[in-house]
Amino acid sequence: MLLPFDEFDIILGMVWLTLHDVIVNCKxxxxxxKGQNGEIVRIESNDLNGLLAVISVLKAQRxxxxxxxxxxxxxxxSKVSEKKIESVPxxxxxxxxFPEELPRLPPIREVEFGIDMLPELKLQLQELTDRGFARPSFSLWGAPVLFVKKKNGTMRMCIDYHQLNKVTVKNKYPLPSIDDLFDQLKGxxxxxxxxxxxxxxxxxxxxSNILKTTFRTRYEHYEFLVMPFELKxxxxVxxxxxxxxxxxxxxSFVVVFIDxxxxxSRNETEHAEHLRIMLQTLRxxxxxxxxxxxxFWLREVSxxxxxxxxxxxxVDPSKISAILEWKPPKNVSKICSFLGLAGYYHWFVKGLSMIVTLLIGLLQKDVRFKxxxxxxxxxxxxxxxxxxALVLVQxxxxxxxxxxxxxxLNGLGCVLMQEGKVIxxxxxxxxxxxxxxxxxxxELATIVFALKIWRHYLFGERCHKDLNLRQRRWLELLKDYELKIDYHPGKANVIVDALSRKSLFALRVLNAQLDLSDNSSMIAELNARPLFLQQISDAQKVDNEISVKRTQCNSNLDSEFIVDDNNCLRFRDRICVSRNSELI
Incomplete structure (x- = not known):
């Protein structure tokens, strides 16, 4: 954008302003x-009445x-140049x-779009037809038309098939999970x-379904030969x-999500081959x-x-702007929309379920919205x-x-990591x-919760003794994984502390380490070993008073103190705990 000089004789650039340490006060x-001798020279405007006032957005709207x-x-x-096909390998x-417009009606494909009506509606229509009460007609009525603005500023014609969608049988063909799609990109x-x-x-x-796509305009009625965007x-399909x-x-090398x-690819040579296969298939x-x-040919892609x-x-930063501008929900529908967006990025948010507990409570029936x-x-x-949102690794x-x-008692939380990095x-x-x-x-329910979610990453076998009925049922799930379970004190597990706990409900934590190998045979075991006695023993070794008693015990100078098999000092069958220990 070119600016005319008008009454300006010269425009000073950033280099000159930086060189002379210029301070500009726009208000x-x-x-x-700053002069050569360090003296400050101030230049003031004679027109101070014309100063612009800054107002808030709300005031501007009023x-x-x-x-x-x-x-x-x-x-x-204006310098942004359009990319050209000829320049892309x-x-x-x-x-x-890559035509500018679709050249013609698409060919007959192995899949065609159909609209299957609900059985009750079909039966009643057939009955009316058989009895002569109704017959197919090129009616002047149809679905209404509206226009929606697209990102590039053009308008998209949309058909309101709301009533047609109500009586359409839902196609149960599954759409792929976003998380599963990204798992393919490893390497x-x-x-x-x-x-x-x-x-x-x-x-x-x-x-046979073309008539069902009829829509009305102010000029005439039309029907689609190709699949419209708004159908259920x-x-x-x-x-x-x-x-x-x-x-x-x-x-293998393609992720498909609708269109x-x-x-x-793992390298540029493979990518050239993969890209050629993809484009040849489209052709x-x-x-x-x-x-x-x-x-094309990107190292980072949205x-x-x-x-x-x-x-x-x-997370794509361009998608975050919608979250920042989201106003507090006024009804249940608005809460559902916000939670749907938040749930889309649930892998990135620690303790999401606990954070939204109050919001989910407003969705329950017979609960007054407040x-x-x-x-x-x-x-x-x-x-x-x-x-x-944090960056996750593959x-x-x-x-x-x-x-x-x-x-x-507030919930369950877990983090899947590999080599110290969050997945x-x-x-x-x-x-x-x-x-x-x-x-x-x-504690075991938390591990079961994690293994069910990340089952596609983990697999193995193991056994355990002295389990109750619920634990035995969960063991059937755990047998699929090569798993070692160790107890950790609550304070040592700071990574997931914010996910599910408050200090009032502090519980012990389990650290599940899973070792995946390519060996066809797997030997696994489930070892549960309490660390409480070991922590007491370690605390005794750094306590001066207890160390003296341990020395006396070893010298048989004081028969009331003994060291048991767990290397813990006892006094008359009672374990001695250090005064300085956090275990007290």
Whole structure:
């Protein structure tokens, strides 16, 4: 953006201002210059009445509502050049895959979009038709049309199929889990992202269902030959088609989520081959991508709200702005929306379940909606944690996993780590019957909770003796893992302390270390060894008074003191505890 000089004779740049240590006071319109002899020279404006006043956003909104004239200014970088297909390796060979517009009606594919009506509706319609009370008609009625603004400023025509969706049988085809998709990226260092051009419009509607897509405009009625965006089963049907087309490459070098594709490789040579296979498949299936929304040959890529690199995953900063601007919920629906967004990033937030306890309580039936100060504190805390989300590392197979777990009457919390780096966080609230568990059962329940969540990382066999019925039932799950369980004192487990506990409900902590190996045979055992006596013995060794008694005991000078098999000093069968020990 070029600015005319007008009455200005010269514009001083940052280099000159830095050289002379210039202090600019915009409020008072003064400039302080430092001379060669260190003397400060002040230049003041004669026009102090025209100073601009800074007002708050709320005040500005009130002025606008009253009819005050307002202007919105923004800066556009005019030097940004559009990327060209010809400049991208491998991609330049497939220019026909990236048309400016979809060239024609899509071909007949192995999957077609259909709208199956609820059985009761079909029966009644058939009955009316058989009795001559109704017949198919090209009615002048149809679903209404509205327009929604897209990110690039253009408008998208949307059809309100709300009533049609109500009587449509839901397609149960599963959409992939975001967490499972990211697990595939272990070891990849080169990425490319492809986004289809109007992906849904590249799938035909079954001929028998075309009439159901009718929509009305002010001019005429129309019906879709391709799949509209707003229909109930559109995402699952399209996902089914993509999985059928790219099934040979899934879990190998391609991640597919509806119409978004992520190609990942361990080196550039592999990536060139993978990218060529992907684009050739798109060409053969007559699927077209939008080049301006695609990215190639990246070391770090934004995908599904996350920033993915060679060994790390973090939250996409551009998605956090929506969280910062989120206003306190006014009803149950708004709480559900916020918790849904927070749950999408649950791997990144320590103790998420405990933080949202009050908010979830407002979702229960027969509970009056009341937004209290405690709810606001939980809301603000969760927003802060989401905006300060930690960076997680990608797990590596063959290396030891460590689960730090913590249990309290407030909930369960655990952290999955590898080589001292966090892979994921998990937390959960206690069910009513779980709050009655004794301490040992609650500790074991935490491990069971962690193993169920991260089962795809962990596997093994082991045994245990003297278990109650509940513990025996849980043992059936634990037998799948090569597991060693050690007790840790509560103060030593500071990593997950914030996940589930308060000092009032301090409990012992379990450290589950899992060793995964490629050996076909696995020998495993479950060892539970209390550290309490060992801690007392260690504390005795550094206590001067007790050390004297131990020496006397060894010299047989005082027969009332003995050292037992656990190397603990006893007085008349009672264990001696150091005065300075934290165990008191």
């Amino acid at each position: 008072r319109k003064t400039i302080d210059l 002025y606008v509502k009253k009819g005050y004239e307002a202007y919105f200014a923004y800066v556009i970088d 491998v991609v330049c060979e497939f220019s026909d895959v 990849a260092i080169v990425f490319s992202k492809i986004d289809l051009r109007s992906g849904y419009y590249q799938l035909r509607v079954k001929d 089963n559109a995402p699952t 399209f996902m089914d088609l993509m999985n059928q087309i790219f099934r040979p490459y899934l879990d 978004d594709f992520l190609i990942y 053969e299936k007559q699927l077209y991508a939008k080049f301006s929304k695609c990215e 995908f599904l709200g996350h920033i993915v690199s060679a060994s790390r995953i973090r 937004w209290s100060d405690k709810c606001q504190n939980s809301f603000d805390r969760l927003k802060t944690l989401l905006t300060e 797990p590596e197979s063959g290396k030891e996993f460590v689960i730090y777990s913590d249990a309290s 994921a966080y998990a937390s959960g609230q206690l069910k009513p019957h779980e709050k009655n568990y004794p301490t040992h059962d609650l």
